[in-house]
Amino acid sequence: MGDVVLHQDLPIAPGGLKGPRAAILIELKRAQHLTATDLAAKLDASLNGIRHHLKELEAEHLIEYDRERRGVGAPVFAYRLTPHGEALFPRRYEGTLLQLLDQVAQRDGRGAAAALLESQFEAIADRLAPALAEATDEERIERVTQALADDGFMAEWNRAPNGAVVIAHNCAILAVAERFPEVCDAEHRFLARTLDATVERRSHILGGCGACEYNVRFRRDGAVTSKET
Secondary structure: OOOEEEOOOOOOOHHHOOHHHHHHHHHHHHOOOEOHHHHHHHHOOOHHHHHHHHHHHHHOOOEEEEEEOOOOOOOEEEEEEOHHHHOOOOOOOHHHHHHHHHHHHHHHOHHHHHHHHHHHHHHHHHHHHHHHOOOOHHHHHHHHHHHHHHOOOOEEEEEEOOEEEEEEOOOOOHHHHHHOOHHHHHHHHHHHHHHOEEEEEEEOHHHOOOOEEEEEEEOOOOOOOOOOO
């Protein structure tokens, strides 16, 4: 899929954990069903050390595993986050926001609540507009993805042959999205507007996927380009 541009220094310390255990949880948030060997390679750590931390995290009911057969040989243990593990990741103001949206929907109708959600993304887009005005495609997608990461969406982007892919591994307002899925459409329009691109959703957390993934095709030249220096 090309080079990966990560926002690895995210303001996320799952459940207050630090060090290798936090790093393992973040890797499992980014890609479920990883083996101890996978994690050791990603984190440049010893296999025995990773296994030790996995046992601790399993004992705390933060991760669990499935036995998977991968080619020849015995099944391997493929780890994933439990609901308790998922709950450690940021959920930005979702309780307060959900209560506000319910009140607006009861008073003025669901359309008014959806409009309120839309206005939040429009406010972010307006805030980004000056920085994006003369930006290259790469600068544009970097700033937009960083804005999502800053809001707890654990975002990254990958270069692709015909543009790019934006991936949000965490939904910071999941309870809101479950009650008001219109917020997902608002996010979709936000990306199209701020990236000045055609954006297609390829996977969806609400649909049971591990991340929301968007295919981005830039209108200007069809590919991510870097400014010459």
